[in-house]
Amino acid sequence: MKKLLFTLMLSAASMSAFAQNYTNDAAHSKLGFSVSHMTISDVEGNFNDFTVHASFTKEDLSDAKFHVTANINSINTGVEARDNHLKSADFFNAAKNDKLEFKSKSISKIKGKEFKLSGDLTLNGITKPVVLTLIYNGNIVNNGVKTYGFTVKGNIKRTDFNVGAKIPEAVVGDVVTLTSNLEFQAK
Known part of the structure; x- marks a missing residue:
């Protein structure tokens, strides 16, 4: 009995x-995006003010959860006039x-270190389910602190989110590519 109790306590402590x-x-x-402009090039941008909270208890990430919030007013494409237009009602x-939010609902392994991350995205006051690809880039010890890396695409x-609904697709593409590179340090 003592041995069983000790094993359970040790297991709980390690978990x-x-x-x-x-x-x-x-x-x-970085929380970035790109979208076609005039069908011939891509405009890239990012949100300068964003936070991602992640939690997991299993090394295989099967219970991982991600929560992203970004300040829309921090959008940055490198051109102030374009950034101001993107912030407008257009x-x-x-x-x-003024907020973008993503809350994951499930994660499932595709292969290797690639996962399907499903959740709800709220943008422009509209919430819709989205499926993203999460790549676990691994972890290292950096200056004595365990650091994890992920890429989300x-x-x-x-x-779908009524963003630029009146802007023709020939001017601004309808499909927006999301790319986020994330580092997390264990504290």
Whole structure:
């Protein structure tokens, strides 16, 4: 009985030692996007002000959860006039809907370190289910701190979220490619 109790306590201790809640390392993370412009090139951008919370207790990430929030007013494409237009009612309507949010609902392994990450995306006041690809890039010990790396990719249709609904697809493509590179440090 003592042996069983000791084994259960040791198992619980090792699991809680692995169980972590993380917030992305802002200096080494990016929440980016790209979209076709005039059908001949892509415009890239990112959100400068965003936070990603991740939690998992299993090394295989089968219980991983991700929660992303981004300030729409922090959109940055490198051109101030374009950024201001994207914040306007023509696109994101940041005065009314100043936050982008993604909450994962499930994760399933595709192969190797590639996973299907399903969740709800709220953008421009509209919430829709989306499926993204999450790639676990591994972990290292950096200056004595365990650091995890992930890449998240996927596509959404801007018109599904009423973003730029009046802008023709020949001017701004409907499919927006999302790419996020994330680092998390165990604290």
